[in-house]
Amino acid sequence: xxxxxxxxxxxxxxxxxxxxxxxxxxxxxxxxxxxxxxxxxxxxxxxxxxxxxxxxxxxxxxxxxxxxxxxxxxxxxxxxxxxxxxxxxxxxxxxxxxxxxxxxxxxxxx
Numbered sequence: 001x002x003x004x005x006x007x008x009x010x011x012x013x014x015x016x017x018x019x020x021x022x023x024x025x026x027x028x029x030x031x032x033x034x035x036x037x038x039x040x041x042x043x044x045x046x047x048x049x050x051x052x053x054x055x056x057x058x059x060x061x062x063x064x065x066x067x068x069x070x071x072x073x074x075x076x077x078x079x080x081x082x083x084x085x086x087x088x089x090x091x092x093x094x095x096x097x098x099x100x101x102x103x104x105x106x107x108x109x110x
Contacts, residue, residue: 031055031083034104036064036076039096041104048086049109055083065097066104073097 032052035042037059048054058064058076066074066084071092076082088108096102 033057034066036060036102039099039102041066041102044103045105045107047107047109048090050086050088050090052086053083054086054106055081057081063098064102066094067097068092068094 030053032046032048032054034046034054034056036056039060041056046054054066056064056066056074056076058078058080060078062078064076066076066082072084074082074084086106086108090106091108092106094104094106
């Protein structure tokens with residue numbers, strides 16, 4: 001994959017996220033959910049408030065991470081969930097250490 005282009009799987013995931021309710025995920029049950037399926041974070045971009053919990057749900061048969069360079073690292077085992085409580089400094093890009101093409105973005109709402 002070259003920089004700036006989406007492969008078919010990523011394009012479909014983005015389209016599904018848009019059809020499912022827009023650009024950003026919204027919190028429910030006090031958590032913002034990000035599903036991991038077929039090596040894609042869905043939605044790839046989320047907006048949360050400081051103090052809200054982000055929950056990654058791994059539907060893949062292998063482990064992933066939500067890793068911020070120079071910051072935090074969350075291990076998400078296969079078929080399990082993992083969480084991170086957002087802080088004011090968490091407007092970040094993140095990726096999976098095991099699959100660096102998997103990328104996401106967290107934006108902290110004012």
